[in-house]
Amino acid sequence: MVMSLELLACAEMTEADRRAVAAGVSGAALMEAAGAAVARRARELWPAARRILVLAGPGANGGDGYVAARRLAERGLAVTVAALVPPERLSGDAAFMASRWSGAVTPIADADFGAADVIVDALFGAGLSRPLEGAAADAAERANASRTPILAVDVPSGLHGDLGAPLGRGPVVRAAATVTFVRPKPGHVLLPGRTLCGALTVADIGTPEAVVPSLGVATFRNRPALWSGALPRPATDGHKYRRGHALVWSGPEFMTGAARLSAFAAARVGAGAVTIAGAPAALRVHAAHVSAIMLAEAVDADGLEKLFGARRFASAVVGPGAGPGVEAAARAALDGAESAVLDADVFTAFAGRPDELAAAIRRAPARPVVLTPHEGEFARLFPDLTDGSKLDRARAAASRTGAVVALKGADTVVAAPDGRAAIADNAPPTLATAGAGDVLAGFCAGLLAQGMPAFEAAAAAVWIHGEAAAGFGPGLIADDLPHVAPAVLARLLGAPKDS
Ligand SMILES: NC(=O)C1=CN([C@@H]2O[C@H](COP(=O)(O)OP(=O)(O)OC[C@H]3O[C@@H](n4cnc5c(N)ncnc54)[C@H](OP(=O)(O)O)[C@@H]3O)[C@@H](O)[C@H]2O)[C@@H](O)CC1
């Protein structure tokens, strides 16, 4: 099984195959290995299955299906191929593999979906170019209705490998498991694709090792290997300000919780000092709740500017529970702090004016900025960025604003203006709880304060956030997240030595 970070778009996958062939591996060898991996996985998952129905499409995905059919029949299983197009209409390697299948082939309309123990879905893979319709749509719907477990080849048919969603309004096969090849695609990780794939495995099909690194892939799974090298490690001769001083802008007295959640999160993830800035009435509320966190008066954006003028802040958070004056506070943070995390109310304040926010960000292009909108806030800020996948939209927002964008949800995408992007799949649904976003903003700010580059800091914050929630389990509230982050950090940084 392949374990790696890259996610290959369908076009990159096609190019990987082309380069593999150019390097001397035949297309038929790749297809043989792909079909063999599918057959192996079917036997591993359903060792008691006797009757297999292979749905074979018109392209190379169907070719993989004919290989799997042959391999499973060789093991003594009763295999029927239900073909979307007659085998004589196939071309290339798929035609060759169909010619090597000597078992039963039935037109897909006549297939008995209920009579199989396992269905292998080899209708369409990376070549899907339009919504399923006609006989293909019928087959997908009958396969789903049969309740027979489905093993998808490459992707569940109807799902677009880049989008993680069906093309148009066409149906999609709901797989119990999916075997893909070489590397996963974005659509295996983005929702709803991740759910429709079931259990995903990635098979090596003999693509030479140099091929994937030669592609210049910029999309990754959000895993520690992507950013752990940049994770801050406290220096022996460090002091608290060298570890980074983070500032959190607080809203008015009855909205102080959000700023505190951000502040605790920044501190727990390793900022050396954290100051909450706000109006006196708000600070009085904070004072009743915090000890290590410092408080500084800033009635409005002018007050914030004075604070930034008086001392160095390695990062600032503006947005969580911010209330009135948030736009001016965001501008002050962008001008005065060495890095900034903008969240929540900032996106409402700049609704429909992303270019004004971008202009404020680009006044100091080298200063790291992270934006952490959820889908609703994203739509408010960027009403015209509706096309493409969540990955495409986050990338477009990053390139437009010059900031790193963490577009939140169960499949949070972190995208950088240079085109890099990471998709997370480790957050449990219990993370959907009020205030969790404020904590994420604080994790980002705490890592930025310690000098972690913005893309790595945002990706690490998202992963740590998800991992903290998963580790806590049921009953999670946002207040718990900063407290469980140290256990996640301990795993990432390695346990301290005994002596
Ligand atoms: N690349 C490699 O080296 C390897 C690739 N491998 C395998 O190849 C798969 C990709 O193969 P592929 O490119 O042939 O595409 P595939 O998904 O079979 O479909 C293309 C056919 O479907 C048709 N078609 C499209 N949409 C349609 C629709 N809605 N309704 C009806 N028809 C539709 C389309 O017709 P067209 O759009 O061109 O008219 C074309 O005829 C990949 O997923 C993996 O499984 C492995 O063997 C390992 C090595």
Ligand SMILES: Nc1ncnc2c1ncn2[C@@H]1O[C@H](COP(=O)(O)OP(=O)(O)O)[C@@H](O)[C@H]1O
């Ligand atoms: N279904 C889900 N599964 C996993 N994580 C989720 C899910 N829904 C939301 N999240 C995460 O929970 C957090 C919620 O943040 P946000 O919507 O800003 O809430 P709040 O404003 O209350 O803090 C985000 O980090 C988001 O990625």
Ligand SMILES: [K+]
């Ligand atoms: K498929």
